Amino acid sequence: MDNVTVRWNGNRQFVGWDEAGHGIVMDAPSDYKGEGSGVRPLQLLLYAMAGCTGMDVISVLEKKRQDVRDLSINVEATQRTDDYPKIYTHIVIEYVVTGFGVTDAAVARAIELSETKYCSVKGMMGPEVEVATRFRVVEADAPAE
Numbered sequence: 001m002d003n004v005t006v007r008w009n010g011n012r013q014f015v016g017w018d019e020a021g022h023g024i025v026m027d028a029p030s031d032y033k034g035e036g037s038g039v040r041p042l043q044l045l046l047y048a049m050a051g052c053t054g055m056d057v058i059s060v061l062e063k064k065r066q067d068v069r070d071l072s073i074n075v076e077a078t079q080r081t082d083d084y085p086k087i088y089t090h091i092v093i094e095y096v097v098t099g100f101g102v103t104d105a106a107v108a109r110a111i112e113l114s115e116t117k118y119c120s121v122k123g124m125m126g127p128e129v130e131v132a133t134r135f136r137v138v139e140a141d142a143p144a145e
Contacts, residue, residue, distance in 0.1 A: 002018070002019075003018065003019050004017065004019075005017055005018075006026075011033055011034055011035060012027055012028035012032060012034035013025065013026070013027040013034065013035060013037055013038060014026045014027070014038075014041075024039065025037060025038030026038045026039055026040065026044070027039075027040070028040065042079070042088070045088065046075045046077055046088075048121045049091065049093065049122060050073040050075050051121075052114075052119045052121040052122065053093065053111070053114040053115065053121070053122060054071055054073050054095075056110070056113065056118040056119055057071065057095065057097075057107070057110040057111060057114055058071060060106075060110035060113055060114070061102070061106060061107070061110050064109075064110070066099060066101075066102045066103070066106050066107075067099045067100040067101055067102060067140070068098070068099040069098045069100070069140050070096075070098040070099075071095065071097055071098075072095075072096040072098075073093060073094070073095055073096075074093070074094040074096070075091065075092070075093050075094075076091070076094075077090065077091045077092075078090040078091075087128065087129065088129055089129060089130065090130045091129060091130070091131045091132070092131075092132045092133070093132070093134075094133070094134050094135065094136075095107065095111060095133070095134075095135040095136075096136055096138060097136070097137050097138070098137075098138040098139075098140055099137070099138075099139075099140055100139065100140045100141075100142065101139075102137050102139075103137075104135075104137060111133055111135060115133065
């Protein structure tokens with residue numbers, strides 16, 4: 001069982017931590033009585049999606065013996081503005097994989113497995129949330145030694 005604690009710290013700031021002591025600060029922008037001193041809670045979903053799927057993609061590519069040197073994940077999301085709750089309705093995830101001889105097919109399959117089988121965060125998204133993905137592979141200079 002996972003366990004986190006979140007405590008109000010004044011205005012709209014909340015501080016959270018898990019059982020291992022990892023912490024995070026959440027806050028609202030000044031327009032909403034916050035100070036902008038932390039991540040907005042809804043944005044944490046984007047971090048979670050990128051982290052979850054990123055771990056899966058790296059794991060699958062390692063199993064496929066792909067020479068991955070770097071993985072960067074950019075996430076853009078559009079939030080519903082006309083009704084509450086103001087959920088994300090469209091999320092675009094872009095993977096930038098840097099490596100030597102990494103194949104498009106291997107990356108595409110790793111992303112597919114993450115999104116359809118392994119990523120718990122993606123699995124919790126409801127049908128109202130459209131998630132689109134794209135990727136590009138950047139060739140590194142030489143194989144790792």
